[in-house]
Amino acid sequence: KPCRLVEIEQHTDDRGKLSVVEGGSTVGFPIRRVYYLHDTRSGTERGGHAHRALEQLIIAVHGSFTVRLDDGRQRAEYHLDDPGTGLYVGPMVWRDLVDFSAHGVCLVLASQHYDESDYYRNYDDFLRDV
């Protein structure tokens, strides 16, 4: 499936919560790159691209935002606001990130190192290949 929600292992006690993602087992891909979007201006849109091969797990570790997905045939929208739930996004899915809450932090675990040639940054190019 090009996208799905993934339950993240959580350990809760009176100190708070610890959520853990093991590369390979939790997400089915090795974690080669980790990035996070922060200090995001309210009302800002991010994303606006697709990947040829990259797989990602997207998590709202603080606050919330909405991920809009488009695989060229179907569209789906996920509002992420729970550090215990990740959104897996596979290859060939156009994504936009919108509606960041104040102080929202978006954590992304990615299957590959950065590679500009893996990106579609033009929606029409993406539609032609999908």
Next chain:
Amino acid sequence: KPCRLVEIEQHTDDRGKLSVVEGGSTVGFPIRRVYYLHDTRSGTERGGHAHRALEQLIIAVHGSFTVRLDDGRQRAEYHLDDPGTGLYVGPMVWRDLVDFSAHGVCLVLASQHYDESDYYRNYDDFLRDV
């Protein structure tokens, strides 16, 4: 060195900030596990252990907290409050995490999958081996 501050690559524009850690190159170890501490109660202490072999990069992706380190000879304290700076902690360093701010989120990138046999959970055992 058993610990050091690591500058994290940041891309800033009018949408906000994107901070990225590449496994291997940024931190010198592969990222096999990712976990984050969140919904932490104010005044709580976490940590309270050391690792035989594990390497970690600790990042305050939201809010702030203090990391107290002890390698059996020297102690050091780092107040982390910047998503653009990580704290590398190597093997055989006892760590306590204290003074979490409200809504502080601690992201940890770890070099190994979870392995209970890698932990020292008793400070005297740690001191004996260090």
